[in-house]
Amino acid sequence: KQEVTQIPAALSVPEGENLVLNCSFTDSAIYNLQWFRQDPGKGLTSLLLIQSSQREQTSGRLNASLDKSSGRSTLYIAASQPGDSATYLCAVKGDNAGNMLTFGGGTRLMVKP
Amino acid sequence: EAQVTQNPRYLITVTGKKLTVTCSQNMNHEYMSWYRQDPGLGLRQIYYSMNVEVTDKGDVPEGYKVSRKEKRNFPLILESPSPNQTSLYFCASSFGTIGANVLTFGAGSRLTVL
Numbered sequence: 001k002q003e004v005t006q007i008p009a010a011l012s013v014p015e016g017e018n019l020v021l022n023c024s025f026t027d028s029a030i031y032n033l034q035w036f037r038q039d040p041g042k043g044l045t046s047l048l049l050i051q052s053s054q055r056e057q058t059s060g061r062l063n064a065s066l067d068k069s070s071g072r073s074t075l076y077i078a079a080s081q082p083g084d085s086a087t088y089l090c091a092v093k094g095d096n097a098g099n100m101l102t103f104g105g106g107t108r109l110m111v112k113p
Numbered sequence: 114e115a116q117v118t119q120n121p122r123y124l125i126t127v128t129g130k131k132l133t134v135t136c137s138q139n140m141n142h143e144y145m146s147w148y149r150q151d152p153g154l155g156l157r158q159i160y161y162s163m164n165v166e167v168t169d170k171g172d173v174p175e176g177y178k179v180s181r182k183e184k185r186n187f188p189l190i191l192e193s194p195s196p197n198q199t200s201l202y203f204c205a206s207s208f209g210t211i212g213a214n215v216l217t218f219g220a221g222s223r224l225t226v227l
Binding site: 004031032034036041042043044045046049089091093100101103104105106 | 117148153154155156157158161171172203205213214215216217218219220221
């Protein structure tokens with residue numbers, strides 16, 4: 001059964017710092033991996049979706065990479081801002097998972113002014 | 114505005130009192146799903162639906178029911194709620210297979226069962 005882990009669970013950085021969030025998964029037979037942002041009191045917002053054939057995806061200051069063989073993905077945030085403060089979750093869709101997604105526990109990020 | 118709408122957003126109820134959490138999307142998405150989010154356990158899928166009248170169990174379906182009579186609506190039913198169903202619930206929808214395309218989530222429904 002697929003397991004998805006995000007470490008650290010919480011992270012606090014000063015504004016302007018470049019940072020990396022980690023996501024690891026146990027079964028490398030994945031269809032795709034998504035990164036989401038969750039703000040308090042709100043639902044999840046999809047940030048980036050990486051198909052299994054891709055190595056990375058970029059959107060603005062965000063860059064997500066995928067290494068299937070090692071079971072890892074990273075979300076790179078450049079020049080962090082206080083508005084980036086939120087919980088970031090990754091979710092994996094397995095090759096044979098049908099309509100199932102497996103989520104990590106999330107990393108709670110705080111960017112201090 | 115394209116969105117997924119859940120109601121109620123907050124609910125406190127007592128053990129055994131049947132309740133329904135509604136979910137509606139205005140994007141003509143085929144796929145809809147329900148998740149619960151608990152501290153330390155992340156999001157876990159409860160049920161999903163591939164289209165009208167087609168539903169299937171997720172990871173944690175026990176104690177829940179769903180129905181998909183119309184494409185836009187996917188209500189979550191707790192026939193006899195128990196305290197272990199206290200959680201934050203999310204509904205989500207997408208074109209195509211869930212997870213193959215971008216998921217759109219509702220704002221969440223926080224349920225407390227006393």
